[in-house]
Amino acid sequence: MNKKLGVYICHCGGNISDYVDVEKVKQAVENEEGVFIAKTTIFACGDANQKEMVDDIKNNNLDGVVVASCSPKLHLLTFRAVTERGNMNKYNYVHVNIREQASWAHSDNKEGATEKAILLVKSAIAKVRLSEPLYPIKISSKKAVAVIGAGVAGMRAAIELSNMGCPVTLIERDHFVGGRVAQWDVLFTTNQTGKELVTNLYNDLINRKNITLLTGAEVISNAGSIGDFKVRIKKTPRYIKEKCNDGHLLKAIQACPIEVPDDFNFNITNRKAIYHNFPSEYPHYPVIDIKNCTRCGECEKICESVDFTQKEEIIEIEVGSILMATGFDSYTPAEGEFGYQKFDTVITLPQFKRIIDLNDKKLTFKGKEVKSIVYIYCVGSRQIDGDNKYCSRYCCTSVIHAAIQTKKKFANIQNYHFTRGIRTYGKQEILYSDSLKSGDIYLQSYEEDPPVVLRENGNTLVKINDILTGGKEISVKADLVVLVTGMIPRKDNKVGALLKLPKGRDNFFNEIHMKLRPVETVIDGITISGACQGPKNIMESVNSALSAATKSFSYVSKGMLALEPIIARIDKNLCTWCGACAEACPFDAISVEKDENKDIAAINNSVCKGCGMCLPVCPVNAINLIAYSDNEIESMIDALAGV
Amino acid sequence: MSSEKINTSFDALVIGGGIAGGESALNLANNGFRVLIIEKDLSIGGKMILLSKVFPSLDCSACITTPKVSEISRHPGITIFTNSKVKSIIKKSKNDFEAEIIKYPRYVITEDCTGCQLCEEACPVIIPDQYQYNLVGRKAAYIPFSIASPRVAAIDIENCTLCGACEKVCPTNCIDFTQETEEYLIKAKTVVVATGFNLFDPIKIPRFGFGSYKNVLTSMQMERQLAPTRPFNTILRPGDAKVPDNLAYVLCTGSRDVTIGNPICSQICCMYSIKQAQLLMGALPMADVTIYYINIRSFGKGFEEFYSQAKGMGVDFIKGKIGKITEKENGNLILRYEDINENKVKESEHDMVILSVGVLPNPDNATLFHGEELKLDPFSFVNQTEPLASPSRTSIEGVFAAGTATGPMDIPDSILSAGSASSEAISYLIKKP
């Protein structure tokens, strides 16, 4: 404990010495216990002084150093590096701010500033006397990443990680990959179809040795933490053998007597219990929907690939990081919301997109030809009364694009857009001007006065008080009413809950900091990407997926992680385990453990972030934060009090 | 100019030291690659470091930029050239780019300057401060702004009268008028283009009177007035130093306007204007703020809620197109506009008008690369060859675009785009040719 200390007091070229009498400070502290060297210097951060400090430390075997200069924000790390060059432990270095917090703050009172500087330096000396050498907490990190969700974001992240040489397990809950994009036809900006985009990604990833794709797979438990997550996955079988005869299977599908609504087409069509995911089907073979299958055996009779003996599997993987790409749900309007489920001419935007894709030459819906289409915007988004206050971002562009595609594909279509103000941000604006040029009609409702859908003489009418014509009531007869539904967070948030991912006010997963750390979560080692974090278009989803891939890669690339050693420490003798600390910890870093005959609290070193929230709640004062222990704080108070 | 070229090589060359370039450089360097950032300004941090607070979180821009900026400048894997320009980049072959860089003299030895500002005090010259968008003056020997990185003085040689006062007072003798322009020949395996954007200059719309009416400001000038490193102690009209109490915002100035050649939406102006309106209501509690808009585009995470908050605070939103601005004798401004809700032309008086200027491409992008062409899109932003599957890819293999180089975007999108570009650059570097 008897340290040999070096103390350096900086003039900062007058910034300090003009107001603080640095010589007086030196004289006041040079006889403090442990101080071996006390010096003043014109510029502590200057090269010459740094060299001198390194020599001082080496020649005199100093094991504690204090520099009194500017804010530690500027030079704490500079001097930590200096002490390391002198072969001293950098945590035995204490920085004192006598510029921003003394000379400058009290430039009106030189004597006061000097007095304060003396006490600040003394308190730093008191602290460094008690400081202990610390070493980064090193944990090994499995060089593998689990990507949850095989939509475009998840697939793209998996490919990028694979490019970086990192093994990936890509986990998809559905039996087919591609997520939402697989359901879309022609996409905005590239004019590719969703199918093409998904095909390209699937073909790229499926032959890569370092990507394992699991479909029909759900994460059921997770243990461990950054560097070493132990993820258990339940994989449900397809009940179809991988190598199968297409012709026989088609006949088997025809033979299946069960019909259920087809999710892929947002329930506007039906499918069998044994089904293809047409047209974007990857992996390219069907599935038996075991929940709806009655085991009648018709398919088995026709096709030898059907295999009801396949069993559910539990797979356990160990990864250093988890990348979330679980996507979104489309808002489902309430019954009667703009006539939804009340009038059969009212559908949602995703349904509409499937209808355009499925129709050819003539646009018909429920047997009737469609010519006049009304689009009602912001359904389920920007709600005045409902919970979804946010704007869903992608829908204005998406619906305008769909409306243009409809006109291109079918003759005699008239589009009416009932909007709440068009938000085709950025270059998407061009699409909006194209749409206007093509003769689409735009109307806009007042915020609190949405359009009304009603039925008159067998016709569907949509009424609006239109801002753009000075509030005139306008009524349009519609063959089809498309509710432009927004993105909502996944209703089924089992994975999120399992991983304890926090959600924001909008109920999407929340990042640590929108600007500084947009893909990281408070759970170390877990990153988020794509629309599970908030509404995004494809490009934005992919950008965030690639950002998350880099971040996840950085957790695992070196095979090792070094964590800051400033963490909480339990005094085993004092702890009586009441659980208050575990409750106060925002990171779940504290658990109970057996020590000889009693329960005590145990800190998980790789999870603790050193915030100290557990300290004040301990009824027996059994927790201290390293570098901020009672001894250290109290000795600093002693010094500042001048006792 | 020294005739000798200095040769060095790096893994990645990042052009632009704003937040997109900085984020890309950090990602690359944290994965063990050696990066060179070329910044044309005297300080890194781009436009973000000069902003007041950022939407929708209202955290202080400087406070979140400065730690990032110091992380970049301290990183052992990152070399930064400030006050430097790319003369040309030529792709020789895969993984082999050759860049000619010109480094202009600062006339100050960066390593020796302590940022004490004594030179600044001594300098007798006053000229408009570009970092305060000309609202106030600066010296010819100056530190760009208090949180600049590096926080090192520079001599503005064009405006310097060579009186020698700065040199006499410098305690570390770091002022050096013998410095010369240097030329470097740099080899790199991949290039990230993070050249950022330019702001629309409203002088191009004469009917708004910017330039001649002194109380018509750009939104960037207002941004500076609201920032912690602001030019005045309070919000003032530049025309007569009056504390304004009735301010108007004109959205879409230089955006969505084919007559000035920019048909696209700038994506950020609605939100920064709403943010400034909220900050103004905090700074000037008695003031009225009116925002004239075509559509409010509050589309991002938390944006719509932020817009509602502004309405709740009493910011007046008028859906209207501004025809013409005229100035009264007392410096107040008359806005003639078409009120769309009421379908008629109206006039209103404000004592200060802020033009919410849009985002334009950086013209440098056209001349960076010689030989193989870096293709631009119809709006002159860097063209994205695969906007959906690989948004940062450009027409040259191995060159990736980050941030507003490819189009208007806000800070979170820029950071994500930078993450995307650096991710592809890392893959490109790891995959053996």
Place this chain on the structure above:
Amino acid sequence: METEKGKTFKYMREKREVSQAAKDNLKKFNRIKKTVMEALQENELSIDQLTKILDMPKDEVVFYVMSLVKYGFVQTGTIDEMDEYFSYKLNK
């Protein structure tokens, strides 16, 4: 030419001519600074009053007075009754 540390501006003087604009600019500022500082010796003055004394466009007066505030020669005084205009005084 040999250069001496601390006097390298002399080397630059040999190399380049200071532009007339830079010289004029310095002269102009020195005149304005002198006038403003003298005017403020006696009283706190508003921008309006200073404009009359300096006889130049008001926005230029704002620019120079604010610059003098920035470099610590002048400081902001009190605001008028309408809470509209500050007056300015010497920073002693």
Place this chain on the structure above:
Amino acid sequence: MPGGKANNNPKILVFSTEKISDPAIDMAGLLKLHYPPTVYTISIPCSSGVKPIWIMYAYEKGFDGVFIAADGSDCPYGDSCTEKTGKIIGHTHALMKEMDIEPARLRMAAICSVCSESFVKQMKSFNEYLLKNSNV
């Protein structure tokens, strides 16, 4: 009052947080916004980690006032910070009552990273309060 005082100015101990309120206090200096030099800062990671016994120890050693510069909603460790810091204040107030220490000698305010002016105002008013009530 236990402990001695060097001069007539009350002594104030500030617990400030490294990432959030320290920058504001630093900037107050940078902007030369003055406050009494008998204000001393101890930096810690988060305001919700201040132990009431530290605060009590400061009174015991002669500090007249203790000020907690809290992270507020900017806390990098999560939303619960404000509430937890509030609880610490409540708990300490109870301890102060037991020791017959005026509760007003403990103050807290959220000081964000640019709240320089607010910090200085707080220090000045706290100082004035303690001067007026120097016989507590």
